[in-house]
Amino acid sequence: AQKVTQAQTEISVVEKEDVTLDCVYETRDTTYYLFWYKQPPSGELVFLIRRNSFDEQNEISGRYSWNFQKSTSSFNFTITASQVVDSAVYFCALYGGSQGNLIFGKGTKLSVKP
Amino acid sequence: DSGVTQTPKHLITATGQRVTLRCSPRSGDLSVYWYQQSLDQGLQFLIQYYNGEERAKGNILERFSAQQFPDLHSELNLSSLELGDSALYFCASREGSSGNTIYFGEGSWLTVV
Numbered sequence: 001a002q003k004v005t006q007a008q009t010e011i012s013v014v015e016k017e018d019v020t021l022d023c024v025y026e027t028r029d030t031t032y033y034l035f036w037y038k039q040p041p042s043g044e045l046v047f048l049i050r051r052n053s054f055d056e057q058n059e060i061s062g063r064y065s066w067n068f069q070k071s072t073s074s075f076n077f078t079i080t081a082s083q084v085v086d087s088a089v090y091f092c093a094l095y096g097g098s099q100g101n102l103i104f105g106k107g108t109k110l111s112v113k114p
Numbered sequence: 115d116s117g118v119t120q121t122p123k124h125l126i127t128a129t130g131q132r133v134t135l136r137c138s139p140r141s142g143d144l145s146v147y148w149y150q151q152s153l154d155q156g157l158q159f160l161i162q163y164y165n166g167e168e169r170a171k172g173n174i175l176e177r178f179s180a181q182q183f184p185d186l187h188s189e190l191n192l193s194s195l196e197l198g199d200s201a202l203y204f205c206a207s208r209e210g211s212s213g214n215t216i217y218f219g220e221g222s223w224l225t226v227v
């Protein structure tokens with residue numbers, strides 16, 4: 001069975017702190033995709049990144065970076081120098097060929113205080 | 115803007131009623147997914163269509179049904195509504211064979227009173 005675990009339910013930080021959101025996944029598929037989405041208070045789901053299972057390179061996009069490690073089945077997300085606008089719920093999700101749809105973790109609510 | 119369009123954005127209706135949620139996928143995307151997000155259940159997959167055909171079914175109630183039309187837009191029909199059906203319903207579309215990114219619409223907020 002496929003599963004995504006986001007153990008951190010809520011995180012609160014002060015602006016400019018770095019914060020890492022953890023994601024651990026389970027799958028038997030050899031080819032799969034991992035995603036992060038951001039859900040701000042307005043409710044929409046905003047795509048942040050997709051990572052293929054065969055590409056373990058870490059990625060950096062501005063203040064965002066992602067660390068994908070197949071050995072530990074983890075796909076962690078770090079926000080550097082957090083800002084109030086980063087306050088949102090962040091979802092990690094898994095897409096595998098055998099399932100054909102996105103399996104979401106329960107999300108991590110990030111609050112960034114000024 | 116993800117390119118996925120959902121209407122209506124907000125809907126309030128009474129128990130026992132029926133509603134239809136509409137979704138237009140991104141241009142060129144053939145796959146459409148429907149998800150339900152409620153406070154206690156998180157994001158739950160309901161159903162997927164690909165080029166007009168049902169491809170996968172998740173935790174979709176028998177009172178709910180969906181279809182995808184030849185122009186690729188999709189509709190999710192919710193009938194005999196109950197208070198517990200109040201949720202945010204998302205539609206998403208998946209990139210074609212060149213990629214597998216799944217983009218979500220802004221969602222339809224359904225409140226059943």
